[in-house]
Amino acid sequence: QKEVEQNSGPLSVPEGAIASLNCTYSDRGSQSFFWYRQYSGKSPELIMFIYSNGDKEDGRFTAQLNKASQYVSLLIRDSQPSDSATYLCAVSDSNYQLIWGAGTKLIIKP
């Protein structure tokens, strides 16, 4: 059974601080990793994807991938109240389907 695990939270972070979201996965053959953001009552939207070990930065967001340890993380720098949402981790399997984590609810406190 392929699994993607996330802490459900809520994770509460002060405005301006760094929010760190973590995800572990079970399938060692996974090649593609995604972070989606979902606001309450809205659909998931892609934040970042990462294919290679190491860090990938895009503005205030950094995705980190460690295939040996089977974890992927998302760092949000200078957290803003508008970052408050549920963050979904997804991992691609060999059929190009995504295995989804249950999501971490992030709350940025002004």
Add this chain to the structure above:
Amino acid sequence: GAGVSQSPSNKVTEKGKDVELRCDPISGHTALYWYRQSLGQGLEFLIYFQGNSAPDKSGLPSDRFSAERTGGSVSTLTIQRTQQEDSAVYLCASSFGLEGANIQYFGAGTRLSVL
């Protein structure tokens, strides 16, 4: 269209009635996915279409659920004899379904309420 389009956006039905939900994927995307999301819960995979291959129906919760995709484009999810536990948001997503190009883009969803 520019994005994934789903209709209707909201559907209220009575227990026991059949409903049809429609998804129009992004042009050129060969892969189409249906998910269900109950209030406060994660995404529940229902079914996956990829090109002309047989669909992966492994997530359908019962034989009351079925889906088809005509001409490799528009898909319809049908729920027969609806039950109150079917109430949820039904999300459709599409992608190119290729290694390195399988980002899924979601529609706005259909909120189904079974009374």
